Amino acid sequence: MDLIPAPRLVRTAPRGEDFVLNAGTSLDAGPGTEGTARWLRGALGGAFGVDLAPGAGGIVLRVDGGLDAEAYRLDVGPERVEIAGGDAAGVFWGAQTLRQLAGERAFRRAPVGGREARLPAVAIEDAPRFGWRGFMLDVARHFMPKDVVLRYLDLLAAHKLNVLHLHLTDDQGWRIEIKRYPRLTEVGAWRTGTKVGLRESTRFDDRPHGGYYTQDDIREIVAYAAERHIRVVPEIDVPGHSQAAIAAYPELGNTDVIDTTTLPVLTTWGVNPNVLAPTDSTLRFYEGVLEEVLDLFPADVSPFVHIGGDECPKEQWRDSKTAQARIEELGLRDEDELQSWFIGHFDRWLTERGRRLIGWDEILEGGLAPGAAVSSWRGYAGGIAAARAGHDVVMCPEQHVYLDHRQDGGPDEPIPIGWVRSQEDVYRFEPVPAQLAEEGARLTRRVLGAQANLWTEALDTVRAVDYQTFPRLAAFAEVVWSDLPAPALRDHDGFAARMTAHRARLDALGVEYRPPGGPHPWQRRPGVVGRLKEGPPPIV
Ligand code: TNX
Numbered sequence: 001m002d003l004i005p006a007p008r009l010v011r012t013a014p015r016g017e018d019f020v021l022n023a024g025t026s027l028d029a030g031p032g033t034e035g036t037a038r039w040l041r042g043a044l045g046g047a048f049g050v051d052l053a054p055g056a057g058g059i060v061l062r063v064d065g066g067l068d069a070e071a072y073r074l075d076v077g078p079e080r081v082e083i084a085g086g087d088a089a090g091v092f093w094g095a096q097t098l099r100q101l102a103g104e105r106a107f108r109r110a111p112v113g114g115r116e117a118r119l120p121a122v123a124i125e126d127a128p129r130f131g132w133r134g135f136m137l138d139v140a141r142h143f144m145p146k147d148v149v150l151r152y153l154d155l156l157a158a159h160k161l162n163v164l165h166l167h168l169t170d171d172q173g174w175r176i177e178i179k180r181y182p183r184l185t186e187v188g189a190w191r192t193g194t195k196v197g198l199r200e201s202t203r204f205d206d207r208p209h210g211g212y213y214t215q216d217d218i219r220e221i222v223a224y225a226a227e228r229h230i231r232v233v234p235e236i237d238v239p240g241h242s243q244a245a246i247a248a249y250p251e252l253g254n255t256d257v258i259d260t261t262t263l264p265v266l267t268t269w270g271v272n273p274n275v276l277a278p279t280d281s282t283l284r285f286y287e288g289v290l291e292e293v294l295d296l297f298p299a300d301v302s303p304f305v306h307i308g309g310d311e312c313p314k315e316q317w318r319d320s321k322t323a324q325a326r327i328e329e330l331g332l333r334d335e336d337e338l339q340s341w342f343i344g345h346f347d348r349w350l351t352e353r354g355r356r357l358i359g360w361d362e363i364l365e366g367g368l369a370p371g372a373a374v375s376s377w378r379g380y381a382g383g384i385a386a387a388r389a390g391h392d393v394v395m396c397p398e399q400h401v402y403l404d405h406r407q408d409g410g411p412d413e414p415i416p417i418g419w420v421r422s423q424e425d426v427y428r429f430e431p432v433p434a435q436l437a438e439e440g441a442r443l444t445r446r447v448l449g450a451q452a453n454l455w456t457e458a459l460d461t462v463r464a465v466d467y468q469t470f471p472r473l474a475a476f477a478e479v480v481w482s483d484l485p486a487p488a489l490r491d492h493d494g495f496a497a498r499m500t501a502h503r504a505r506l507d508a509l510g511v512e513y514r515p516p517g518g519p520h521p522w523q524r525r526p527g528v529v530g531r532l533k534e535g536p537p538p539i540v
Contacts, residue, residue: 002501003100004474005160005481007126016121017078021048021102023115026055033061033085035227036092043099049111059083059098061091070162070229071127074098076119086127089229093160097124100505107158107508130431132394132449133480134163134233135473137465140170140244141269142456143189143211144465149221151462155511157228159477164225165233165306165375165451168213171243171266171274175212176234178292181249181285185212188244191265197415198269198457201529209460218296226301233358234297237308238286239276239342246274252282254316254323269457271311278323278338283345290346294353303356304373307346310360312339340366347371358394361386375451377402379540380433387436387446396451399537400429401476403468404455406530412518414467415458416530419537426452427475427495428487452476458530463512467523470513474502 001010021044029037040059041052052059060082067073067086072094075082081098085091099106102117135156137144149166156164168176174188190210196203213221225232244265246253253260254277263274276282293305314335317323327338340363347357347369358373361382368374373392376383383393398405398418405418431450436443452473459465475495484490499516506513514523 001101001120001122002498003097004495004498004502005478006484006495006498007097007124008483009125011123013121013123018118018120019076019078019081021050021059021117021119023050025050025052026058027052028054028056028058028060030060030062032063032088033091035088036061036083036095039092039227040095040098044102044106044117046109047102047106047111048117049115061085061095063087063091068127070131071125072097074122074124074126076101076122078121081119089162090127092157092229093126093128094124096158096160097126099158104501104504104508107505128160128481129483130447130449130480132163132451133161133477134165134394134396134449134451135161135469135476136165136167136235136396136451136453138167138170138454138456139175140167140173140237140456142194142460143173143175143209144456144462145211146213146217146221148462148465149213150224153221153225153228153230155473155509156230158505158509159474160481161473161477162229163231163233163449163451165235165453166221167235167237167455169235169237169244169308170241171272172269173210173212173265174244174248176218176236176293176296177212177214178289179215180288180292183248184245184289187248188265191267193267194460195268197529198417198531199529203528204267215292215296222297222301231302231304232297233302233304233306234293235306235308236286236289236293237310238346239278239282239339240310240312241272241308242276243272243274246276249285252276252285254320256322257316257319271313273313273315275312275316276342277320278317278326278342283342286346287349290349294355299354303354304358305350305355306358306375307343308360309339309343309363310377312362314339334366336366338366339363340369343372344369373448377453379538380435381540383447384433384435387443388439391446392448393446394448394451395431395433396453398453399539401426401450401452402455403452403472404458406532407468407472407514408518410518412524414464414519414523414525415528416532417458418531419533419535421472421537423471423475423496423499424492426472427479427492428490429476429479430487431480450476450480458528463523466512467514467519470506470511471499471503474499474506 064084072085072090083094101119189212250260374386406413406416
C-alpha cells in the first residue's frame with residue numbers, strides 16, 4: 001500500500017475482498033464530516049468520474065468521540081469503507097489515506113484508464129505524533145501567485161501537514177494588502193530587479209518582480225486551508241527584514257541615521273542593516289497592520305501570529321539618538337533589550353486580543369516576552385532554552401529542515417545553498433532533542449511540533465519550489481506524523497521503497513520533485529552562484 005506518512009497500525013486481510021469504487025458508490029456523511037464529504041467528492045469525483053451520491057453504505061464518514069483529536073480509523077471491506085475520526089480533522093486525514101489506497105490515478109483531476117478503483121481490504125488505526133506539522137513558504141523574496149499557495153495547501157493536506165506559515169513581508173517585498181496603508185503594496189510589493197544567485201554572484205536581472213495578495217485572496221487562502229484542517233500562520237517580520245515597508249513609508253526607518261527616503265525595495269539578499277525605528281509611531285503603524293491581519297486570520301483558524309524578530313542588526317539603533325533616548329527612557333541595558341521591548345509590546349498587544357505571538361529564536365535575546373512561542377531555527381538551542389523557560393516551541397533547525405538547502409553535493413544542484421540535506425537526512429530529523437526528552441514529559445510537551453522552511457531567494461518559480469520541496473517534504477511529513485523510532489534506527493530503505501509509489505502520486509499531481517538520480521537538465525541552473533556551507537551541519 002506504500003502509505004506516506006506511515007500509519008501507526010495496519011492490518012491487512014490476506015484473503016479479504018477489495019472494495020470497488022465506481023459510479024454506484026454512495027457516500028454517507030455523518031454530522032461534522034460534511035467538509036470531508038465535499039473534499040472526497042471533488043478529489044475522487046474528479047479522478048474517477050463518480051458522483052459519490054448521498055446514500056447508505058458505500059463510503060461512510062463518522063466522527064467518533066472515543067478517538068483522539070486528529071486520530072482516525074479506516075476500515076475497508078468488500079461492501080463498505082468506513083472512516084471514523086476523533087474529530088472532523090481526523091476524518092479528513094482518514095480520507096487522505098483512503099485516496100492513497102485508491103492508487104495513483106486518484107491524484108489526477110480527471111479519469112485516465114477507467115472509472116473504477118479497487119481499494120485493498122485493510123484496517124488502519126492512525127494518529128499524529130505532533131499537533132504542529134508545518135511548512136513555511138517564503139512568498140516575500142519571490143512572490144508566488146495565489147494559485148500556487150492553494151496548490152501547496154492541497155499538497156500539504158495530501159501529506160497530513162496542518163500548518164502553513166506564510167512569510168508575507170521582508171526587505172524584498174510586502175505581499176499582503178493593508179487597506180489603511182496602501183503604499184505597502186503600491187510601493188512595497190514590487191522591486192525593479194533581482195539579484196540572480198547569492199553572495200558572490202554579480203548577476204542581476206533587470207526585470208521588475210512583484211505581486212501581492214488582496215484581502216479577498218487572503219480570505220480565500222485561509223478558508224481553503226480551514227476546509228483542509230490546515231492553519232495559516234501569517235508572518236509580518238519586525239523589526240528587521242522590513243525594508244519594503246520602509247521604502248513605502250520612509251518614516252518607519254531610522255531617519256536620524258540615514259536618508260530613508262532613498263531606500264528602494266531591496267533587490268539583493270542577506271542580512272540588512274536598514275531596520276525599523278523603535279519609536280511609538282512605528283508601534284502604532286504596525287498595530288494598524290496587525291489589526292487588519294487579525295481580521296483576516298480569525299483566532300479559531302490561526303491563534304498564532306508570527307512577528308519575525310530574526311536578524312535585526314543593531315548598528316542603526318546604536319547610531320540613532322532617538323533609539324538611544326528610548327533605551328535611556330525605558331531604563332534598558334542595550335539594543336538587545338530594546339528589541340525585546342519591541343517584541344514584548346506586540347506580545348502584550350496580541351495577548352490582549354486573544355492571540356499568541358510566535359517569533360524566530362532571536363526573540364530570546366534580551367529576554368523573552370511572557371506569552372511568546374519560539375520558532376527554533378538556528379539549531380535546537382533556542383528551542384531548548386525556551387522550553388525550559390516554559391514557552392512553546394516549534395522546531396525548525398536550519399541544520400535539518402531548511403529546504404532551500406541543497407539536496408546533494410554534486411555539481412548539478414540548481415543554485416546550491418547551505419549544507420547537503422538529502423531525503424534521508426530529513427527522514428532522520430528528530431524534533432525533540434535528547435536533552436529535552438531526558439528532562440521529561442513536561443518539557444517534551446513544550447515542543448508543539450516541527451516545521452520545514454522554504455526560503456525563496458534562489459527560487460523564482462513554482463517549478464523551482466517543487467524541486468526543493470519534494471521529495472523531502474514527504475520525508476518530513478512522516479517524521480512529524482508517524483511514530484518513528486530514534487533517528488539512527490529509522491528504516492530509510494523502507495521509506496525509500498515506499499517513495500517509488502509516492503513519486504507516482506506526485507507525478508499524477510504534477511509535482512516537479514527532484515528525481516532520485518539528480519535533476520533533469522531543465523532543473524539545473526548552470527553558472528548561477530549559490531552560497532555553500534561545507535561538511536556536516538553542526539548540531540547546535
Ligand atoms: C535565514 S531563517 C533567514 C532568512 C533567510 C534564510 C536563508 C530566518 C529566520 N532568517 O531570512 O532567507 O536564512 O536560508
